[in-house]
Amino acid sequence: METIADKSRDDELRNMDHNPVSAKTQADKDLVSSIKEKLEAVSSLKSIFRVPLKLLEVNENMYIPGTVSIGPLHHGKDGLKYMEDRKWHYLFTLLSRQPNQLESSLHECVNALSDLEKPARNFYAEELNLRSNQFIEMMLVDGCFIIELLLKYAIKGIRRGGDPIFVTPGLLNKVRCDLILLENQIPFLILQRLFQIVLVQVQHDQTLTLSELTFRFFRKQLPGDREFVNEKFSQEGYHLLDLIRQCYLPNYARVVSKKSVSQGDLESATKLKKDGIKFKRSKAKCLLKLKFSNGVLEVPPFTLHHFTEMLFSNMIALEQHQNDSQPFTSYALLMQAMV
Structure with a gap:
């Protein structure tokens, strides 16, 4: 027996057959939609890459994390598992800082990261072999670890005694160095969104911004005087390394040489x-x-x-x-x- 839906669909198809303009319009819409999807894939900005082999062969230690993994490219490697427990501890501390807010904050973070999963994946130049829940969990743990680290560094009053990152000689510098590695990055938009959710009031009504916290943590890695660098550091960046990189760039337009110069x-x-x-x-x-x-x-x-x-x-x-x-x-x- 023909249903009402079948009859309606048949009528639509017959109308399109008798109305070439309508059929062409639908075909154009389908084509535009298909091209738009392809353009979005091509134009998505890749900013987190593997280090070229020619550079790795010179000195691999300059590019490979030795203490903590951030993001998917070195996730789960044996030599970096020591810091995984510390990352989970930082996640718990950050989300439970506001009384009775742990579960609600956790749900809000997961929902926010679910919305950002597609654009976050597009930051990586290579296809990531991670299921959706694995990717979101990793972004949550790594992102909250970075935020809590920045907070603990800027606000000594929230540090707990015995934190190995701050009491073990040289460990903080090792972590800081790992956070500037190209292959050890997560999109800055992840940090920004998580920070909006877990925003912490510091002294009275004063709130430190994520840019200010990041600036303080990486101050020794930044050039120039404080006012000049802080102004540039407040600009948007793709990830932590890119934020630091922007501080070194001149403000004037690039001059293109008319002559090719070799080394x-x-x-x-x-x-x-x-x-x-x-x-x-x-x-x-x-x-x-x-x-x-x-x-x-x-x-x-x-x-x-x-x-x-x-x-x-x-x-x-x-x-x-x-x-x-x-x-x-x-x-x-x-x-x-x-x-």
Whole structure:
């Protein structure tokens, strides 16, 4: 027996057959929808990559986490399992800081991350072999671990005695270094959304923003004076490494050279001096803002720290996957040639 639904569908098909304009309109809609899906997939911004093999072969230790895994690329590795219990402990502490709010906060976080799962996955250049619940749990644990770490670092009063990250000599610096690795990132939008849910009132009505907490934690990794860097640090970033990277970038537009320059064309400082080039300490706040004028090369001062090589190595690794300028790669090649 023909149902009402069958009759309605048959009538619709007959109408489309007798109305080529209607049929074409539907076909156009289907085509547009299909193309839109493909465009969204292509245009989704990838910002978390594997380090190129050519860089790993030089010094793998610059790119591989040795203490804590963040995100999917090193998740569950044997050498990093020690910190997994600490991450879960931080998650519990963060969500239970407000009395009787643990379960409701947990539900709200999971629901929020469920909504962000698709865009969060799109940040990663490779297909992730994680089921939805695994991915969401990992983002929750890792994201809350980072937020609680930032809070504990900025607000000593909320630290509990015996926290190994803060009492074990050198452990905090190891964790901090792992958080700037390209392969050890989660999207900053995950941190922002979780922070909105677990927002903690600090002193009186003063609330520290996520950008301010992150700035304080990574202050030693950042260049220039506090006001200059803090202003740039408040800008949006794709992840923690990208936030730090933006602080080093100059504000002026990129200048495109009309001539291709290879590494072999670069001269040492000794050779440049012999050729009459003078060197001057620049007052520029931006490390990458080198200036050459009237035979004088102005170079901003640069302080080396134990993390400097690791930080620059990972910013250079990030640039290898980008189609625009590569300022850190260029800077490193210039310094290497001049020294």
